[in-house]
Amino acid sequence: MRRRRHATDTVERLQLRTPQYHRLPNGVRVVMDHLPWASSALCGLWFAAASRDESAQHNGVAHLTEHMLAGRTRRYSVRRWASAFERLGAVLDAFTTKEHTCYTLQVLPQQLPQALRLLIGGILEPAFSWRRLRHERRVILEELAFYEDDPEEFLAEQLEQVLFGEHPLALPIAGTRHSLARIGLPEVEAFYERFYVGERAVAVLVGNLSELSLEQLQQELLRLPARREPLPVRYPPVNLPARERTLTHSAQQAYVMMGQLLVQPTPRQRFCLAVLNFLLGEGWSSRLYQRIREHHGLAYSISSEVEHFSDAAVWSITAVCSAATLPQLEQLLRQELQRMVESPPTEAEIQRATETLRTQMVSSFDSLPERMGILARSAMEGRADAMADPFVQALEYLQQLTREEIVETAAQLCVPERWSTVRLLPERLSDGVAALNR
Amino acid sequence: MRRRRHATDTVERLQLRTPQYHRLPNGVRVVMDHLPWASSALCGLWFAAASRDESAQHNGVAHLTEHMLAGRTRRYSVRRWASAFERLGAVLDAFTTKEHTCYTLQVLPQQLPQALRLLIGGILEPAFSWRRLRHERRVILEELAFYEDDPEEFLAEQLEQVLFGEHPLALPIAGTRHSLARIGLPEVEAFYERFYVGERAVAVLVGNLSELSLEQLQQELLRLPARREPLPVRYPPVNLPARERTLTHSAQQAYVMMGQLLVQPTPRQRFCLAVLNFLLGEGWSSRLYQRIREHHGLAYSISSEVEHFSDAAVWSITAVCSAATLPQLEQLLRQELQRMVESPPTEAEIQRATETLRTQMVSSFDSLPERMGILARSAMEGRADAMADPFVQALEYLQQLTREEIVETAAQLCVPERWSTVRLLPERLSDGVAALNR
Numbered sequence: 069m070r071r072r073r074h075a076t077d078t079v080e081r082l083q084l085r086t087p088q089y090h091r092l093p094n095g096v097r098v099v100m101d102h103l104p105w106a107s108s109a110l111c112g113l114w115f116a117a118a119s120r121d122e123s124a125q126h127n128g129v130a131h132l133t134e135h136m137l138a139g140r141t142r143r144y145s146v147r148r149w150a151s152a153f154e155r156l157g158a159v160l161d162a163f164t165t166k167e168h169t170c171y172t173l174q175v176l177p178q179q180l181p182q183a184l185r186l187l188i189g190g191i192l193e194p195a196f197s198w199r200r201l202r203h204e205r206r207v208i209l210e211e212l213a214f215y216e217d218d219p220e221e222f223l224a225e226q227l228e229q230v231l232f233g234e235h236p237l238a239l240p241i242a243g244t245r246h247s248l249a250r251i252g253l254p255e256v257e258a259f260y261e262r263f264y265v266g267e268r269a270v271a272v273l274v275g276n277l278s279e280l281s282l283e284q285l286q287q288e289l290l291r292l293p294a295r296r297e298p299l300p301v302r303y304p305p306v307n308l309p310a311r312e313r314t315l316t317h318s319a320q321q322a323y324v325m326m327g328q329l330l331v332q333p334t335p336r337q338r339f340c341l342a343v344l345n346f347l348l349g350e351g352w353s354s355r356l357y358q359r360i361r362e363h364h365g366l367a368y369s370i371s372s373e374v375e376h377f378s379d380a381a382v383w384s385i386t387a388v389c390s391a392a393t394l395p396q397l398e399q400l401l402r403q404e405l406q407r408m409v410e411s412p413p414t415e416a417e418i419q420r421a422t423e424t425l426r427t428q429m430v431s432s433f434d435s436l437p438e439r440m441g442i443l444a445r446s447a448m449e450g451r452a453d454a455m456a457d458p459f460v461q462a463l464e465y466l467q468q469l470t471r472e473e474i475v476e477t478a479a480q481l482c483v484p485e486r487w488s489t490v491r492l493l494p495e496r497l498s499d500g501v502a503a504l505n506r
Numbered sequence: 507m508r509r510r511r512h513a514t515d516t517v518e519r520l521q522l523r524t525p526q527y528h529r530l531p532n533g534v535r536v537v538m539d540h541l542p543w544a545s546s547a548l549c550g551l552w553f554a555a556a557s558r559d560e561s562a563q564h565n566g567v568a569h570l571t572e573h574m575l576a577g578r579t580r581r582y583s584v585r586r587w588a589s590a591f592e593r594l595g596a597v598l599d600a601f602t603t604k605e606h607t608c609y610t611l612q613v614l615p616q617q618l619p620q621a622l623r624l625l626i627g628g629i630l631e632p633a634f635s636w637r638r639l640r641h642e643r644r645v646i647l648e649e650l651a652f653y654e655d656d657p658e659e660f661l662a663e664q665l666e667q668v669l670f671g672e673h674p675l676a677l678p679i680a681g682t683r684h685s686l687a688r689i690g691l692p693e694v695e696a697f698y699e700r701f702y703v704g705e706r707a708v709a710v711l712v713g714n715l716s717e718l719s720l721e722q723l724q725q726e727l728l729r730l731p732a733r734r735e736p737l738p739v740r741y742p743p744v745n746l747p748a749r750e751r752t753l754t755h756s757a758q759q760a761y762v763m764m765g766q767l768l769v770q771p772t773p774r775q776r777f778c779l780a781v782l783n784f785l786l787g788e789g790w791s792s793r794l795y796q797r798i799r800e801h802h803g804l805a806y807s808i809s810s811e812v813e814h815f816s817d818a819a820v821w822s823i824t825a826v827c828s829a830a831t832l833p834q835l836e837q838l839l840r841q842e843l844q845r846m847v848e849s850p851p852t853e854a855e856i857q858r859a860t861e862t863l864r865t866q867m868v869s870s871f872d873s874l875p876e877r878m879g880i881l882a883r884s885a886m887e888g889r890a891d892a893m894a895d896p897f898v899q900a901l902e903y904l905q906q907l908t909r910e911e912i913v914e915t916a917a918q919l920c921v922p923e924r925w926s927t928v929r930l931l932p933e934r935l936s937d938g939v940a941a942l943n944r
Contacts, residue, residue: 105543108869139800146800150791157861159869160790174869203803210806214826217657217757275872318756318933319655352598353588362577362584365641368648388652423595431546431597431612434713436872495756 086457094266094294099443101274109275110436111173114444117263118167120236128243129259131164135204138162142193158183177276188288219323226490231329235305265295270447274440304379313490322391323492327384339465340477346421348372378449408482412475524895532704532732537881539712547713548874549611552882555701556605558674566681567697569602573642576600580631596621615714626726657761664928669767673743703733708885712878742817748926754933760829761930765822777903778915784859786810816887846920850913
């Protein structure tokens with residue numbers, strides 16, 4: 069296999085430090101990434117507990133549980149709980165994705181042990197009540213309405229429904245009006261009991277950790293229970309035939325997303341996809357940008373991106389334009405996909421892509437929040453090589469890609485017929501767009 | 507003056523490094539912030555050349571000039587220009603605010619000198635042409651339509667128009683359909699000649715700079731011309747009486763922004779404002795969040811923020827809710843402002859706010875992009891103390907604030923009658939909202 073030579077650095081020259089991994093008896097995985105030069109520290113407590121673990125009937129229970137946990141505890145009222153963190157200067161945040169619920173803590177090193185004790189204490193002593201549940205449900209209903217007004221957010225959700233079909237990854241993170249109405253206190257409690265256990269948890273600490281000992285950390289994390297019952301298995305999604313879905317909305321511009329699913333990609337395939345995505349629609353010299361924006365001036369916003377799940381990847385293209393030009397734009401998108409098969413990336417194109425991806429990666433290693441995310445996902449997905457350094461590993465994969473495998477991946481994925489399409493059209497259609505409603 | 511004691515660190519204990527400042531004979535200010543542990547480097551080339559330097563007639567010329575400069579050069583076509591950066595693994599980006607145009611370069615240390623030469627070469631050899639201008643104007647018209655579909659973006663622009671009145675800070679960054687139609691090649695060339703000069707430029711380099719010498723850097727930056735004609739002066743805005751503006755849009759939710767202007771704030775006033783803003787609507791235990799979201803469950807999104815200009819600050823509150831609850835929500839917003847005067851922040855509240863702001867600040871010092879922005883604005887605004895370390899300085903200001911001056915600033919700013927209001931209502935109004943259209 070030919071190793072890619074980079075104009076820039078070798079892996080060895082980079083100022084990378086290797087994070088330390090531990091596994092506690094209750095199953096909690098711990099990653100400590102000590103950066104002695106940092107002035108702050110960041111802690112992420114991640115649980116593999118999210119919408120993909122839900123049924124359609126109780127869709128939204130993971131996100132609702134996060135809302136209830138982050139708000140107050142058995143010991144503290146809402147206001148006292150928030151104040152306790154703020155007195156330490158600790159910034160608490162929480163979010164739910166389709167695969168994880170995460171609680172983060174941004175803190176100065178000296179306050180790390182105390183802030184961590186407060187966070188874990190809170191998660192272990194939830195104040196679940198019907199009153200609290202009804203309140204958070206009301207807030208989430210406002211959240212749903214808020215996101216429905218965001219065309220790109222709304223369309224991304226539609227595309228995932230088309231691509232994942234009946235698989236739980238199709239379920240929206242926050243649930244729906246219907247499913248939320250069906251979630252009561254017993255469902256929240258059952259979800260919490262089942263998923264907030266050591267085996268589903270990863271704690272990642274990044275930054276200046278000099279004030280924290282592993283023993284202190286263990287003492288806190290060991291309070292999380294080991295699993296109480298067999299944990300549900302996550303099944304990978306399957307490839308479905310391409311579909312189209314056209315909806316209307318009340319705004320002025322037309323939005324289109326095309327996308328396809330790559331099921332259980334290998335790490336090498338993920339990196340091939342990164343290179344192809346860069347060349348198709350991420351880079352500034354990318355084919356879509358050059359053709360759609362530079363040559364035809366058809367859209368201000370045109371790009372492609374890859375969203376990674378633990379056992380799948382969604383590759384998508386998004387464009388925003390005036391409704392009248394949408395048919396022409398869609399035709400160009402399909403042409404550029406086809407061209408990726410017929411005129412596959414040259415060695416020079418691939419070299420440019422890998423150089424730039426490499427700079428982006430290394431720059432992300434210089435960021436505490438990005439290090440935290442990379443380490444968490446790596447430990448979470450329990451990859452066979454999770455104990456290796458994910459930073460060095462990523463750079464090595466990129467370096468080792470051959471043109472042959474990139475071209476092969478393009479031939480497999482860039483066939484236009486494999487791509488599903490979802491669109492949002494302004495309610496008052498111009499004549500030119502009627503043709504789309506086949 | 508009583509110094510605030512922090513539960514956490516003293517300034518001296520932080521791992522801060524002092525950036526190096528230089529001023530070149532052609533007026534360019536250079537800030538070098540060498541972080542030997544970093545694996546990457548970031549360069550920002552900033553020009554004080556933006557919409558506040560424009561007339562209403564030619565509004566948008568700064569942003570259009572940025573589009574034309576970042577795209578291609580006399581020597582390189584669009585595609586060759588982008589490829590030249592990508593071959594070095596350099597990530598080029600550009601943006602325009604109301605006060606600056608900025609070109610950034612993310613790069614691995616070894617490629618920094620070459621990438622920098624490419625960037626500065628491009629800015630010095632623009633390929634201005636009517637063909638290029640018409641193309642970029644078309645792209646910007648798409649950009650305008652894109653932002654008009656974003657209710658929060660649209661409303662923020664409306665609020666600034668209400669607050670700044672006839673002052674050029676009221677002008678939208680990208681211009682309007684009308685003003686763009688009036689900008690021709692002579693206007694772009696005149697803007698470029700006038701503002702892309704040494705006296706208006708700041709170069710900030712952050713990260714691992716070990717491969718770059720100051721001499722190399724000077725050699726490149728000295729190619730920028732000194733000013734060719736007297737530079738226009740920027741005048742500060744003035745306070746106007748509060749106004750209301752109600753518009754309708756086609757989306758489902760109602761959006762409201764209240765805001766006020768603080769003209770030529772002192773650094774101490776800016777930090778008082780940061781504390782008040784945290785307590786009003788930024789912190790998780792903030793008064794607005796607790797009252798509107800926790801107590802009444804009226805809005806998912808409720809927050810306040812401060813936007814800083816070189817000689818002004820805009821303090822604003824944004825809320826999104828269903829149209830039917832908007833009157834109640836607005837009433838609560840005004841009550842909470844009034845309460846900030848009648849029950850001003852206690853010493854405990856202020857302590858919590860300063861602790862948390864301090865953690866946020868120190869965490870941002872750990873981020874390369876954030877360091878770059880802080881250093882650029884500090885050098886750009888040519889503050890008397892710009893040669894001091896802005897990181898240490900910020901922490902010292904925060905530490906020195908007294909409750910008296912915070913309470914005094916609250917008494918001055920939180921009077922509800924001083925706040926202007928702009929709203930976006932769904933086109934199909936419910937009865938409850940009609941009352942708002944006074």
